[in-house]
Amino acid sequence: MGSRYAYLDNPEILEKLLLFSDGGISKVKFLIPAIHCSSCIWLLENLSTLNSSILGSFVNFVRKEVHITFRDSEISLRQLVELLHTIHYIPEISLNKENKDDYQKSNRRLLMKIGVAGFAFGNIMLLSFPDYLPGGEQIDSFLIRTFGYIAFVLALPVAFYCSTDFYLSAFKSLRKKIINIDLPISLGIIALFLESSWEIFTGAGNGYMDSLAGLLFFMLIGRWYQSKSYQSLSFDRDYRSFFPIAVTRLGKDNEEEYVQIKDLKKNDVILVRNKELIPADSIIIEGEANIDYSFVTGESVPVLKTKDALVYAGGRQSGASLVLRVEKEVAQSYLTQLWNEDRLHSRSGKTMQRVIDRVSHYFTIIILTIATLSGVYWGLTDIGKAVYVFSSVLIVACPCALALTIPFTFGSVIRVFGRNGLYLKNAEVIERLYNIDTVVFDKTGTITHSRTMKAEWKGADLSVDEARWIRSVTRSSTHPSSVTVAESLGNTANSKVENYVEITAQGIEGMVEGKRIRVGAKGFVGGVADPDAGLTTVVHVSIDNQYRGYFSIENDYREGLKSTLAGFEGFDIHLLTGDNDSEKANLMQYFSSEKQLHFRQSPEDKLEYINQLNQSGKKVLMIGDGLNDAGALLSAHVGITIADDIYHFSPACDGILKSDQFGRICDFQKYTRKALRIVYISYTLAFLYNVVGLSFAVMGLLSPVVAAVLMPISSITVVAFTTLAVSLTSRQNRFR
Amino acid sequence: MQVIVILIGFSLLVAVGFLVAFLWAVRSGQYDDDISPGMRILYDEKKGESSNQIITNQTKPN
Known part of the structure; x- marks a missing residue:
């Protein structure tokens, strides 16, 4: 393992990673993607039997995290990570963990809001009972009014605590001049609350506080369900966790120190060891780089670079250590630019998602219009009924189902x-x-x-020196044929290659120990006529303009x-x-x-x-x-x-x-066709649902609370339909 | 009939008690993971005191 985790000894990094450290006891949380079964939980929760300095460990299975408490005087964080490494639970150490904590907090907040809304809903519903019973009007008016006041008090946390997310979201997007889904919902909530309060305090009636609380309760449950399903769908694509988070920087007297990537400056001198990723675009000062850019390119064939060459962030060095001078800070680096996907792909054309976003935008405006019109219509006869209809329309016609279709269908795909x-x-x-x-x-x-090809030498036997020369030259090239030739020549030491050139579709040339080595096509090398190759590719070799023979490489389709x-x-x-x-x-x-x-x-x-x-x-x-x-x-x-x-x-x-x-x-x-069909069917479902719900709501036949029940149900229908359809059709197409 | 108001007051008090209990449970992180505790009871308890300590650490709100 060597010093791979040596950066964990850096106090600054230690401070960032440790959740708690006092009196010789530290606590740390690791993300371990390898956690996948109940035996993982068992093993990780029994770490103390492996090392007595570990006081205890605790696994959160859903989030693939382990919390470990240990005596930091007896075992360092580095040793702990190395221990985890040895049992093959390699932790992903990432210094930007804020997002995850945010997620947890928001999840807790949502649950608390659901609790409060459910509490208010149940109790207000009981108090509203007389309103729904025949002969309820004969109940003592004192009682009715008291019930109204209690309902008002219970509705206060609903209107001012549970609904804050809707208000905030509507308000924030309004400020950016966007009308989003939460605007009609917020309007519905506010209208219901104000109208009901007015009724209660003027004694006109008891309002619709039960509907208001129910509405929030069911909508919040819908949100919670959504976030749960999203969570199971979401990929952990934190690209930055691919990079080593600490870099070995060399000081003036070549002393090594560990710094964080973000502290890396231009002209810093860094050390990159075997199998380490290059953190930033840099110039080689010392050492021979043999860099695997597979992280960048997908090609696992290494690239050879020597002194003064530029190497790019994301490459992985294999071989001896490299001393590099940083050319660009990480934020501006080549890789980051590549990853900023949207800038990378300025593809034209409307995607369906963008069209739907646009439609949802108009959808909201249309719904607001319909709601206002039907509210005005009913308002001519009954103000209370008008607010009731207004809210029902706003709530039932939520485009959530529309908005959920694409993420869930394509997410499942x-x-x-x-x-x-x-x-x-x-x-x-x-x-x-x-x-x-x-x-x-x-x-x-x-x-x-590219990997399983075999090269066979045809010609007079090569001497050890000749083999080394050819290998040294071919090793410099990433062309799969060169790689194959180099690999077939064994793992001898390499000589220095000078004046190396690679000519596409021709071959490569280089000077090794004063000899001019040419490897490549017949015309380039000056070889004999192509032999009867059959299914093979032929690579000719000449040394000092003397034709030596050829490698016959079997093409393995x-x-x-x-x-x-x-x-x-x-x-x-x-x-x-x-x-x-x-x-x-x-x-x-x-x-x-x-x-x-x-x-x-x-x-x-x-x-x-x-x-x-x-x-x-x-x-x-x-x-x-x-x-x-x-x-x-x-x-x-x-x-x-x-x-x-x-x-x-x-x-x-x-x-x-x-x-x-x-x-x-x-x-x-071919499967994408089915996926698109699922999307269309799901849109039809959502649309039908909206039309039917709207027509009932406009006619005043739908109470806001029923609308509020229907809304999450419609979302759940869409989510369930898309996920189910994808899993069924994928099985039909012989996908696992 | 007026007595019903007092009864409602008491019933609300009880309900508030449960609400507070629920809020406490959420805040202390009991709803963060609902899979591993179910598996955990299947393992032999050998850890002694240290496990208690971990659990108390875990249940503290962030």
């Missing part, structure tokens, strides 16, 4: 896809995936395996390529590759037309090609490996990267597909 190996960036991608009509594949690493291409029948299919056309004969077994194949495409060519397709009105699904085609992935309508290791992340893409699910891409695409 994202979850189903995730379980099946396709990780989507957000819900919008589903809709875009539905719209595609063109599919563009990258070749190497996408439709072929991914399983399911045939079924994928068949599944996309009716779509416009293209293949872009940086390689030359030596592979053409093999590819023709899979692709029907030669016109679909495009060879010798540099990353810029790929981007340009996608742009051309976009301009001709095509909606392109680009499937690539995320490295040579990052630009193309970005400008495509949907960009999906194939990741051999699923934890690798590419901000350039909209989705990450596990490589073993390659054969199912078209299934995923």
